[in-house]
Amino acid sequence: MESIGAKAKALNETIVELRRELHAHPELGHDLPFTESVIVRELTKLGLDEIKSGQGQGHGVFATLKGKKPGKVLALRADMDALPIQEETGLPFASTNGNMHACGHDAHVAILLGTAKLLADAREELAGTVRFIFQPSEETVNGALSMIESGALENPQVDAIIGLHTGNIWDGLEPGQIGWRVGPMMASTSTFSIVFEGKGGHGATPHLTVDPIVIAAETIVQLQTLVSREINPFEPAVVTIGKILGGSAFNIIAGKCEVHGTIRTFAPEIDGFLKKRIRETAEGVAASMRGRAAVAFTVNLAAVINDKTCALKMRDIVASSLGEEWVREIPLPSSGAEDFSFYLAKVPGAFFYHCSTFHCSGSSSEGAVCNYPHHNSKFDVNESVLWTGSGAMAAYALRWQD
Ligand SMILES: [Zn+2]
Ligand SMILES: [Zn+2]
Structure with missing residues (x-):
């Protein structure tokens, strides 16, 4: 039987198409009608057990997939908002509306839609239930709470939650690698x-x-x-x-x-x-x-503090499902903040990095720089490795209760 890694890799083109569609139409904060419509359109094709749109403060989505075997409930979360930045990437699918997916949340949505497809196809082997959470307003740090208040962690009660951030937050990773860490992952912020x-x-x-x-x-x-x-x-x-x-x-x-x-x-x-x-x-x-x-x-x-069991499971599952070369430990936490911590206050879970940098070629002044920081008008993600994000999440959902 084909491995989940091979299936994810075969799905990369679909994930990239979705990412480009979302990238061309960035939306801000809680105001995400186009993004919501793409998510609902794609999830509807998969025959899930429940799709709830209009959540959070209006455009959040959560959906439920029940496996054929009994088991616990795992939530997988993607944030989906963009930033008020004029895009300067020069990409053929660049945004023209004055906003920009300059943090990679377009890729997060595409990766989670890819994950949903892989898991819907694997329903026969899937134990328990998977709850997909598409969250608004991460950049303004009040989207996670709005989804929790809408009941994203209930009916059925979620037992654990997984989320990832793509891009170049930790520069010690190779493109496509999953970076894991036990304990502190991202800082708390109080003003x-x-x-x-x-x-x-x-x-x-x-x-x-x-x-x-x-x-x-x-x-x-x-x-x-x-x-x-x-x-x-x-x-x-x-x-x-x-x-x-x-x-x-x-x-x-x-x-x-x-x-x-x-x-x-x-x-x-x-x-x-x-x-x-x-x-x-x-x-x-x-x-x-x-x-x-x-x-x-x-x-x-609050700080994003990874549950030890969840983080170690991710390491083991990615290594055995996708291969050792796709997983690496992050030695230090990041001083950036993430509202994923609101979910972790309710249920155990872990947050991971998905590296989507480019290997820069050439050493000339114009050739050496090809990775720009998050929130930069030239930020981009390496689309060729998006599949490892979907593969890692799907593998986790299939194996976390073993
Ligand atoms: Zn950001
Ligand atoms: Zn972000």
Whole structure:
């Protein structure tokens, strides 16, 4: 019998066609009617047990495939939104609508549609149920939650979840390889704002005022000591103040001063600890200087922490189904963030990298560069290896309960 790897490879042309169709029609955020229609059109051909469109905030899709054998429920997730970037790839199927698939989410949708086809064809051997999740709005980090709220992890209850990101996030991989890692995979992001309130007045009579700019300055200096003095040096953590707003003229003491910043870590305890200490520091410094501080945390995206069993299974299954050469361990986590962490807060799972870089040929000034970073107007994916993404996901779904 033909292996799942061989079947996936044979499907590459179909996956590429779908990727090009989506690439030419990028859509943003939650507003993805064209993308949704392509997904529904393709899934309808496969005879799945359920296709639910119009999910999330309007254009998310989830679908269900029941295997012929009893077993657990596995979710496979693809994000599908693009970015507000004017494309400069010069590709024949380049976008002309001012938006661009500059993060590879077009390939994610095509890979998951390929996976759905492979699994629908393998229904006789498939144990349990597969839930396909096509998620909007990953770039604005609120799509995963909207799909969970729509019931993407329920009826039947999902037992584990797998997702991947294609492109060049980790540059140590060869085209087509699956990069796996146990534990921390992508960083958490929390955004905070602190509004310091004092008492405004004349710059010449500071004793009649409470100066919130001095309070903010003192707090900013104190916050620099949180990572350097209070976090274990072997735990990565960042506290950055990126923005400060206060005052209107040289001779006026302001009534208010705002600072905005971000926290990056890989452990929820560290994120929680830093939030607590930022609040205590700002409120404490402000109180000691006769002012007040109002601290708010606006974006709260957890780190992507891979379940050990799920990650090791992916390594073993890819190695035995596609071949050892298609799988490699990622030595370090990425400081990028992913809203896949919302699913991982509900069910165990793992997130993988699918390398889709090009082998650059030539060493001349124009020949040496052929891979551009994610979110660059010249970003592209190596279409010839998209099949390993579909093959890895399909193999996982077929073998994860062995
Ligand atoms: Zn992105
Ligand atoms: Zn992305």
